[in-house]
Amino acid sequence: xxxxxxxxxxxxxxxxxxxxxxxxxxxxxxxxxxxxxxxxxxxxxxxxxxxxxxxxxxxxxxxxxxxxxxxxxxxxxxxxxxxxxxxxxxxxxxxxxxxxxxxxxxxxxxxxxxxxxxxxxxxxxxxxxxxxxxxxxxxxxxxxxxxxxxxxxxxxxxxxxxxxxxxxxxxxxxxxxxxxxxxxxxxxxxxxxxxxxxxxxxxxxxxxxxxxxxxxxxxxxxxx
Amino acid sequence: xxxxxxxxxxxxxxxxxxxxxxxxxxxxxxxxxxxxxxxxxxxxxxxxxxxxxxxxxxxxxxxxxxxxxxxxxxxxxxxxxxxxxxxxxxxxxxxxxxxxxxxxxxxxxxxxxxxxxxxxxxxxxxxxxxxxxxxxxxxxxxxxxxxxxxxxxxxxxxxxxxxxxxxxxxxxxxxxxxxxxxxxxxxxxxxxxxxxxxxxxxxxxxxxx
Numbered sequence: 524x525x526x527x528x529x530x531x532x533x534x535x536x537x538x539x540x541x542x543x544x545x546x547x548x549x550x551x552x553x554x555x556x557x558x559x560x561x562x563x564x565x566x567x568x569x570x571x572x573x574x575x576x577x578x579x580x581x582x583x584x585x586x587x588x589x590x591x592x593x594x595x596x597x598x599x600x601x602x603x604x605x606x607x608x609x610x611x612x613x614x615x616x617x618x619x620x621x622x623x624x625x626x627x628x629x630x631x632x633x634x635x636x637x638x639x640x641x642x643x644x645x646x647x648x649x650x651x652x653x654x655x656x657x658x659x660x661x662x663x664x665x666x667x668x669x670x671x672x673x674x675x676x677x678x679x680x681x682x683x684x685x686x687x688x689x690x691x692x693x694x695x696x697x698x699x700x701x702x703x704x705x706x707x708x709x710x711x712x713x714x715x716x717x718x719x720x721x722x723x724x725x726x727x728x729x730x731x732x733x734x735x736x737x738x739x740x741x742x743x744x745x746x747x
Numbered sequence: 748x749x750x751x752x753x754x755x756x757x758x759x760x761x762x763x764x765x766x767x768x769x770x771x772x773x774x775x776x777x778x779x780x781x782x783x784x785x786x787x788x789x790x791x792x793x794x795x796x797x798x799x800x801x802x803x804x805x806x807x808x809x810x811x812x813x814x815x816x817x818x819x820x821x822x823x824x825x826x827x828x829x830x831x832x833x834x835x836x837x838x839x840x841x842x843x844x845x846x847x848x849x850x851x852x853x854x855x856x857x858x859x860x861x862x863x864x865x866x867x868x869x870x871x872x873x874x875x876x877x878x879x880x881x882x883x884x885x886x887x888x889x890x891x892x893x894x895x896x897x898x899x900x901x902x903x904x905x906x907x908x909x910x911x912x913x914x915x916x917x918x919x920x921x922x923x924x925x926x927x928x929x930x931x932x933x934x935x936x937x938x939x940x941x942x943x944x945x946x947x948x949x950x951x952x953x954x955x956x
Contacts, residue, residue, distance in 0.1 A: 526910070528951070528952025528954070529952050529954065531887070531888055531890075534762070534886070537886055538886075539765075539803075539884070539885045539886025539887075540762070540886035540887065541804075541886075542803040542804040542805055542807075542886070542942075542943060542944075543803050543804070543809065543884060543885075543886040543887045543942040543943055544886065544887055544942070544943055545890070545942060545943055545947055545948075545950055546804075546943050546944065546947060547947055547949070548952075549950050549951055549952035550910065550911060550949050550950065550951050550952065551910075551951070551952050552907055552910065552951055552952075552953075553906060553907075553910045555866065555869050555872055555906055556866060556869075556872065556874070556906035556907045556910065557866070558829075558866050558867055558874075559827070559829040559867070560817075560819075560825040560827045560829060560830055561817075561827070562815060562817035562843055562879065562881065563817075563826065563827055563841075563843065564775070564815075564843045564845075565776065565841045565843055567774055567775070600755055600757065602755065611768075611771050613766065613767070613768050613771075615766075621766040623765070623766040623767075623768065623769070625765050625766060625811065626765075626766060639768075640768075641768035641770060641771065643771070677763070677764060677766075677767075679763070679767075679771075681815070684827070686815075686881060686889060687758060687760060687889075688760060688761060688762070688763050688883060688888070688889055689758055689759060689760055689761045690761040690762075690764075704761065704762065708759045708761075709759070712756070712757075712759050715756060715757070715758050715759055716758070716759055716761070734758045735755060735756060735757045735758050736757070736758065737757035737758075737954050
């Protein structure tokens, strides 16, 4: 007996997607073999300020570019809050350069000595989070075909039985529609990967980015 | 989670991209033989090494690929609130690890061999010892699969392994013990994972229909 699952989409012009995406559909685990024992990551020790990517540490100078806040609520498929769960965030600097060593040599944009471009936090008991970062610059992904990645922020949610990795884009950016990674998101779902500008206290432009996680089966009733 | 079309609009997944911060890997558990450096406490069970080689459709190694491992302890118990099985928890074992492949597309995971465990509410159904892998890399969305051990008789009746059509596909999830190790050394299990193409590894869907 085999149950066929999704066939994952290939991102056109992305050589890594073309050579790494399984050509066969995923396999469904039969109901008789399903269990709820989804991965629970241990709590990492968190330092104050790790949700603020705009400074290397509290009190240090602010990175170049426009500081922005991203706020939101994370829930599972039953709309229950994903509580006290690790959210990892990373993005390019204002010039479109990642501080990752792999980005050296393929990108002329400068590093920013005050920006590492990654941070993390735990959601609260209601599944809410808030992160401060610098609005990332666009960068060229493939010079030969002129493929630009629009500004985007990577999100990873891991911990309480759910798992998600996604990218948040900025609404109204004309580069979104031309981006091959953005294009694999079905048109009817693209609003789900756009941050929504909202009025909020504070000096930063604030974007709301709520997340509903489908992967895995359910959030465990309680982790304590 | 029930399927409620129109009611729940899920967030689409995306590739992790090439620039997943190294600190996020370094700060997660990577070697489950130990709880913490220089600590006298150790997990119960048989220490093993799992060596995975990741390749793409052109048989090239896949570097900078992230694998998250999740497993039961040596007694077959998960550190999960839904695991109300009779097997004991091990205070020294959580069962989560995160590793990154080398430039050669290889990672070595030091862990303890997980125990077999029953499937809740499925009378008599037993899962063979296995590791649960979540794979991230530039170019792919999240992939899930499971790794089995070649020297386990329970593989013959494992319901996940046997949901795959045909022995050739099953073999691609069964890590083989490396021979010739000195007596007393941890057993080393090896498996090639092919993301796409000839001998493509089977991956599982954890979205509900």
